[in-house]
Every structure is written in structure tokens, then in C-alpha cells.
Amino acid sequence: MNPNNLKYSKNHEWIGLEVNKEKTYIGITHFAQKELGDIIYLDIDETVVGTKIQEGKVFGTIEAVKTVSDLFMPVSGKILEINKVLFSKPEHINKNPYEKGWILQIKILDTKEYDRLMSFEEYKKYIGK
Template sequence: MNPNNLRYSKNHEWISIPNEKNQSYVGITFFAQNELGDIVYLDVDSSIIGKKLKIENTFGTIEAVKTVSDLFMPVSGLILEINKKLLSKPELINKNSYHEGWILRIKILHMKEYDQLMFSEEYQKYIQGSK
């Protein structure tokens, strides 16, 4: 269920393998969106584009029918893009959290932080332990 080509944070964000420019996509995991339920609103302020955020900084909130949850940076990064589709269709995160449901495109600032994130198998054990 958790793609092997991604890394995972303890806050249930995923990040893609960086390209040659250290650029990656960030989103929330299937587990996270499933726990939240039907997502109705995503609040990520466009003023963060071009800014550097540190690991575990909040970059927005996600609202489901019953709850609101903060979104955290899995690594320190320069914010390059917000997935504009999600602003009008946040339910894409429920439909496909690993593809169309990506939230940010970033440039990773410290690859050491990326290297410390969990692989798919580690993340699966982590979420099984939290149930």
C-alpha cells in the first residue's frame, strides 16, 4: 500500500525520490488520509512559495469532515510549487494520495534529513505499531 519509491515521516507525510536538482514532491500517506476521512479543504498559503521551511515546520492544514490536522515538512526545503488542483478539489488526496494528491514540490536543502526518513517497510511497521 505504501509505494517503495517514497520515503515516509513519523507525521505521515511522504516524499518522492529527489531528481538531479534535489527536487521532490510531498504529500500525506494513504494511512493519514484514511484516518482523516473525507477531505473537504486544504489550506496551504501561496505566500510560502519561494520560502525555506525547516524540517517539521507546519506548512498548512488539511480539513476533513470531523477534524483538522496540521501538515509538516518531512525535510527542510525550498517551496517551489503548491498543487493548485487540490485547492478546488481536495478530495483528490482521498482518491490518490500518492499521485494526483501531492501537495508540494520542494527542493531538498539537507539530503541527510531525507536519508533519515523511513522506507516503505519501516513505515508499515510504524503505523501498525500506532494502531
């Protein structure tokens, strides 16, 4: 995934939209993983698969050496899949947050929420880059 083609939340999650505008992937941004430092643990309850979570709600936590941070849904969606590889190899988020480091695959429930998210250029301004 190309970071230029993704959308971004104020909570530093990225989201990409596939051609059919239904299924998409969610992860944390390069900026977020850099700020967190070495990621050592991802905590997402596997029972969330198949459930609907509203925009802005917490879906899990991510733990780095120095801190724990909540993970927020950038849009309302039905959870289709968790990247279970991250449970044993959370370092994928540090090494490649936009490819191997994706966290969830979801079905978007409201594309208007997606449309309101920041573009790459807007996100860069938001983080002061």
C-alpha cells in the same frame, strides 16, 4: 509514484526524491488520508512559494469532515510549487494521495534529512501494518 520507492515521516507525510536529488514532491500517506476521512479543504498560504521551511515546521493544514490536522515538512526545503488543483478538488488526496494528491513540490536543502526518513517497510511497521 510507487509507495515502495518513497520515504515517510512520523507525521504521515510521504516524500519522493527525483533523480537529480533536488526537486521532490510531498503529500500525505494513504494511511493518513484514510484516518482523516473525506478531505474537504486544504489551507496553505500561497505566499510560501519561494520560501524555505525547516524540517518539522508546519506548512499548512488539511481539513476533513471530522477534524483539522497540521501538515509538517518532512525535510527542510524551499517551496517550489503548491498543487493548486487541491484547493478546488481536495478529494484528489483521498482518491490518489501518491499521484494527483501531491501537495508540495520542493527543493531539498539537506539530503541527510531525507536519508533519515522511514522506508516503506519501516513505515508499515510504524503504523502497525
